[in-house]
Amino acid sequence: MERLLEIARKQADAVTVFGMSSAADNVMFDNARLKSADSHLNSGTALTVVKDGKQGFAFTRNLIDREGLVRDALAALAGGVESAGDLPQPVKLPQLDTAAEQVGGNSLLVDECRRMTDHLSSRVKGQVNVAASRMTDEQRVLTSTGVDARCLSTNYGAHAAVLYPGTHAGIARGFSAKAFTPFPEKDLQFIADTYNASGKEVKAVSGRTRVLFLPFSVWALVWRLGEATDAKNAYEKVSPLVGRIGEQVLSEKLTLKDEPLNDSLPGARAFDDEGTPCRNLTLFERGVLRAFYNDRFYAHKTGTEPTGHGWRGDVTTRPEPSLAHLRLVPGEHSFEEMLKLMGRGVIAVMPLGAHSGNRLNGDYSIGLAPGLWVEDGAIVGMVKDSLVAGNVYDDLKKVIAVEDTAHWLGSDRFPSLLLDDISFTTRT
């Protein structure tokens, strides 16, 4: 990467090199039987050059032809893409604890999956699917201003689900840590208990009702908030939150943060993919809008400080404002207490079609896969062909309760949310 930087800086005013490499293993059990064990070895390099206020970008997987990569990036200058302003300057970054020793081979993953499978199969009659994976990855950002930031991360994750007959809908929980850790017993118990309580298909009635959004469905709502607090959408004046910093937008029960520096969880980062130092950012504090997040380009366009949210999906893409460490702050109620508070209504377990609808406007209309019907504070069965719909800026004002635990959801952590007076439609 240093040689690439040297070659590029001779022909450009400023240069950023981003490199990544990863090694991963995945094991899957389907229908309680070992199904697959696969691995991958992946690497890549992205180059951004700046000249006369314009930027050029190119990437490659296998860094053999450095001159060719520089040629591609310089050729892209002809497009006239405005640069993202000044590159970051080197600063002392916090030392984060992001890596742990990965012990054991893939047989360890197989043994853990088998343990989870046996546990669930002994308690439920549904189809049991489990998976475990682990990854070691390294990112490095090198700039012509002297930034040389590196991060080595390890991640172990496991996922367990019990599916209803004839569907891929079911009750699922996931878990992650920096290194192998047995899947929590309480989560296996939740899956089995919730599945066993909801096996019977019941008919419900369309109308406005209380809805308990489980973490996967909470993600569908938070996705809308994430788009609205993207500095890009604020800059283009299409976010409904433009000009509303300091305004009470959501229920005061809701605090939403992005916490890249929280290294108690896997995936913490001290710098983003542009080399900007990361910082924890509160987007909504007790329902009050506090901040928008940006990358260097939109910080430059809006004349604000970069927040350290310039992430790439891969080396093939340029950095964009993104949220990669979201946490909805837990409340005070256990899951059982929330069911009692709910009384009657539907549980939105997994969202189907969370991406569709007018997200920027805050609208959602999601299928329930499944929906669980609740009467007198207890789950009585599952409902099919059902949707909940609304607008997050109306519905997230109607929070009755927030669960006391934030659950794993990829790189995010969300508790369940109990909302009042939500539109629910089902086949009659």
Added chain:
Amino acid sequence: MFDRLEKMLGLVRADYADLRYELARETSIDFSGRELTGLSASSTDGFVWRVLKNGGWSQVPFTKPEDAERAARSALENAELLASGGARPVRLAPAPPIKDEFQPKLSEDPRPIPAEAKLALLRKYNDIALENPKIATTEAAYYEISRDKYYVSTEGARLREELVTARINGEIVAKEGSLTQRVRFGFGGSDGLARLRGREAEMAERVKICVDLLGAEPVKGGEYRVVLDQSMAGVFAHEAFGHFSEADIIEDSPTMREKMCIGAKLGSDVLSITDDPTRPGQLGFYRFDDEGVAARPVALMKDGVLSGRLHSRRTAAEFGEPVTGHCVAQDYRFAPIIRMGCIFIEPRDKTKEELLEQLGDGLYLCNHMGGATSGENFTFGAQFGFEVKSGKPGRMLRDINISGNLYATMKNLSAAGNDLTLSEIGGCGKYQMNFRSCYGGPHVLVDSVVVGGR
């Protein structure tokens, strides 16, 4: 390149192994509103091992040729772990080892055309949207990928195929007061750049729809009879039915395998569905899949009766059915999985107007906004729709998502039109993205769907 790959193949002591290498060239150009936010052209490559040993089957993508031995060792260790760990032994259905090279016919090869010309083309479409004062912003992108694929196997296959895909797509955002509405647009295919030219009138129509949506009303939730346009019918064929036709989706579900039994009468008499990657001129065209099998058309449903299934060599052996050539990878970073190539509902004889007349009162739903399935349950969005009274479309509606059960909906599909249209933009996200996933259908009448609404 073949000699180099075959030398690498010699590193593996297994019952079967294959190796795919791809050299890709990607060009992308992006606008956010009037702002040009990116332009790049890059070259990249990668390898994928697949190994079968003692019935254990493992796949390892890797980037660097110097990692070939390490990756092969991982694949063999994984295969041995599967064989000893109780996994169902894998067999591969027989397929002749083909030696061939194939280059697609292109109407205006995009590769030699300078990026500046592609930028000008994209800017022209973007400007059509931004000229309208009610359009607040756009996301407009040009994306082109050419993949030069080499494939060798221990059975003696030696294949090379080039795939060239180009598209212009994005989203238009209209704003009035605090209300924003957005509509997608897109043109593209795998038969050359000419397809991207001369689409100004369609772009203008997309802008009009987006602006009209500012005055549309949110749909009222309930159960409706609906006419689906070709885009919605296509997404039903792909999302709700098509994924169930992929053998890997149902192979480990005893209940789904029982239901999706060849010969079962699952749909109405008017419902016939085909997947045909070899159909010329459509987005999903290819000749050989990524395990060296020649693609062929598969009649998945004939007059409501399940008649075929999409396979890899592994699942064809597992189901005891013939190979179909549908095992496809997104690109050099992925092992292949079973994918639809070009799935569509076969047209019948009715015009759109006749279908609306047959509908009487209900909804006319247009332009899918993505879909998702969970087994037999599906949810799809529509970008807009119309209330229909006495066969006449009236008020425009927005915020539409429909939900249903695959089997009930296939029986409720009571009429099909004569106006088959295939999609030009793919984007199936089954484990990996497939930009070349093509789908379509004619207008269809469905007697009952659940529509979410406020």
